[in-house]
Amino acid sequence: MAKKEQWGSRIGFLLSAVGSAVGLGNIWRFPYQAYENGGGAFLIPYFIAALTAGIPLIIFEFAIGHRMRSSLPTIFQRLSKRRGYRNWEWIGWFQPLLAIFIATFYAVILSWVFYYIGLSFTNGWGSNCETFFFDEFLQTSSSPFAFGQINPVILILTALIWFLIWIIVFRGIRKGIELAGKIFMPVLAVLMLILMFHQIFQPGAAIGLDALFKPDFRRLTDINLWIRAYGQVFFSMSLGVGTMITYASYLPKESDIVNNAFLTGLLDCAFSLISGIMIFATLGSMALMQNASIQDVVQGGPSLTFVTIPQVLNRMPASHIFGPLFFVSLAIAGLSSIISLIEPLLSAMIERLKISRKQGVTVICLAGFVFSTLFTFRSGILTLDIADFFSSNFGMLTGGLSELILVCWILKPDFLADHANLTSDFKVGTFWKLCVSFLTPVILFIILAMNISQAFAPAGENYGGYSFTELFVFGWLMMGILIILSLIIQNLSSRRTQEMIRHIWEEITPRDKGEI
Numbered sequence: 001m002a003k004k005e006q007w008g009s010r011i012g013f014l015l016s017a018v019g020s021a022v023g024l025g026n027i028w029r030f031p032y033q034a035y036e037n038g039g040g041a042f043l044i045p046y047f048i049a050a051l052t053a054g055i056p057l058i059i060f061e062f063a064i065g066h067r068m069r070s071s072l073p074t075i076f077q078r079l080s081k082r083r084g085y086r087n088w089e090w091i092g093w094f095q096p097l098l099a100i101f102i103a104t105f106y107a108v109i110l111s112w113v114f115y116y117i118g119l120s121f122t123n124g125w126g127s128n129c130e131t132f133f134f135d136e137f138l139q140t141s142s143s144p145f146a147f148g149q150i151n152p153v154i155l156i157l158t159a160l161i162w163f164l165i166w167i168i169v170f171r172g173i174r175k176g177i178e179l180a181g182k183i184f185m186p187v188l189a190v191l192m193l194i195l196m197f198h199q200i201f202q203p204g205a206a207i208g209l210d211a212l213f214k215p216d217f218r219r220l221t222d223i224n225l226w227i228r229a230y231g232q233v234f235f236s237m238s239l240g241v242g243t244m245i246t247y248a249s250y251l252p253k254e255s256d257i258v259n260n261a262f263l264t265g266l267l268d269c270a271f272s273l274i275s276g277i278m279i280f281a282t283l284g285s286m287a288l289m290q291n292a293s294i295q296d297v298v299q300g301g302p303s304l305t306f307v308t309i310p311q312v313l314n315r316m317p318a319s320h321i322f323g324p325l326f327f328v329s330l331a332i333a334g335l336s337s338i339i340s341l342i343e344p345l346l347s348a349m350i351e352r353l354k355i356s357r358k359q360g361v362t363v364i365c366l367a368g369f370v371f372s373t374l375f376t377f378r379s380g381i382l383t384l385d386i387a388d389f390f391s392s393n394f395g396m397l398t399g400g401l402s403e404l405i406l407v408c409w410i411l412k413p414d415f416l417a418d419h420a421n422l423t424s425d426f427k428v429g430t431f432w433k434l435c436v437s438f439l440t441p442v443i444l445f446i447i448l449a450m451n452i453s454q455a456f457a458p459a460g461e462n463y464g465g466y467s468f469t470e471l472f473v474f475g476w477l478m479m480g481i482l483i484i485l486s487l488i489i490q491n492l493s494s495r496r497t498q499e500m501i502r503h504i505w506e507e508i509t510p511r512d513k514g515e516i
């Protein structure tokens with residue numbers, strides 16, 4: 001077997017893992033989640049989720065990848081065999097397939113970002129940013145089912161993004177992903193800090209920061225706040241989709257698991273806070289300019305970045321510098337994340353199908369692009385909103401919960417703790433075990449149960465005000481297909497099925513004359 005690729009250096013691995021974690025989730029998603037869920041009220045569940053689920057799970061996933069050093073299906077198959085249990089290989093297919101599903105809409109959001117980079121040099125969105133974004137650019141239709149036509153600009157830019165992914169991943173771990181991390185992350189950090197410091201010194205910034213940091217303890221009883229916070233942490237820290245496990249499987253034998261995991265988690269939180277501060281300070285200065293409250297001037301939801309930021313840029317003297325800086329930061333952050341979504345399935349294909357990285361990445365990028373077109377129609381932003389909600393609040397949580405159940409409840413996590421401690425200066429102990437084997441699984445379980453029961457809530461109380469059918473088709477059905485597909489692949493790759501297929505094949509193919 002070809003020797004497994006490895007990272008070239010510790011810093012290279014760290015920057016790539018941070019590159020995966022820090023993405024649209026931090027700059028595009030975190031601020032609007034915080035905004036929609038009460039600003040300061042959101043930060044408390046967010047930090048609790050980051051400390052009790054996020055960082056412990058990064059340690060957990062790094063330790064699995066480093067210990068098992070294979071692709072996901074093999075890891076979960078081997079783990080379940082340790083005790084002769086049923087085969088849980090399906091988790092190892094579900095997570096990579098979910099990652100690719102996420103990549104398909106992530107690429108489309110990135111295509112909007114690329115378009116906005118172009119516009120930002122001249123504030124090309126005009127004076128009415130909302131009309132521009134929804135009506136002129138996306139030409140958004142009235143419902144997720146009203147597809148309308150494909151938007152050719154978005155289609156071309158999405159193709160460009162898949163092409164960029166292809167180039168980076170094609171070059172391999174060291175020369176592709178690691179190099180991208182080493183260039184992208186420092187540049188991103190500098191850009192974001194410049195933007196943040198510039199924004200917090202604008203008049204009115206304090207109004208926004210007040211909204212972000214003032215806790216509202218009364219809202220903590222709202223279970224939805226907790227659901228969103230856990231979903232956000234999973235999405236932002238790239239958990240439950242096999243990315244962190246796969247990245248760690250390329251680590252050399254002597255690598256510090258716990259330290260690297262802490263750094264990755266903390267840096268991810270830091271980037272979210274920096275962009276939260278930057279965006280909320282901006283919202284505050286906008287509120288001051290219009291002499292209104294933040295709630296009155298801001299467009300919530302996924303369009304916060306694409307409507308409110310351009311509105312602010314329109315009023316900013318140096319907008320031709322700060323606009324491109326902002327959208328380029330988003331693009332860099334997004335690119336380094338999207339490449340990490342490809343790796344879990346790619347490494348599984350290389351290992352199981354014995355194909356080369358180049359063949360694998362070509363197939364994945366082509367298929368990914370074709371699937372991405374689903375989100376380039378006029379209904380794109382609506383279908384994408386549902387797909388994003390279900391991927392993080394259902395898919396990633398299910399991916400995370402099933403790996404925790406297998407490792408912590410069926411196998412006991414001690415072997416992972418021992419492995420992590422063997423390699424690390426900072427040791428994990430009772431608190432970590434408590435988090436991964438009790439606290440997080442129980443919370444994930446409750447959240448999933450809540451999500452499922454909410455699916456049957458009366459119309460109007462559903463997520464985003466979508467109808468049951470819309471949520472069913474673009475959410476539950478997609479998730480269901482991914483789970484069923486994983487079970488089918490698990491079955492197809494089992495030895496019994498393969499023997500059966502070989503048998504049937506031999507039966508139906510004509511034999512050599514000599515044998516008759």
Ligand code: PHE
Binds near residue numbers: 020025236238340341
């Ligand atoms: N963490 C990335 C972000 O914040 C998204 C992502 C999720 C990347 C899962 C890889 C795996 O944008």
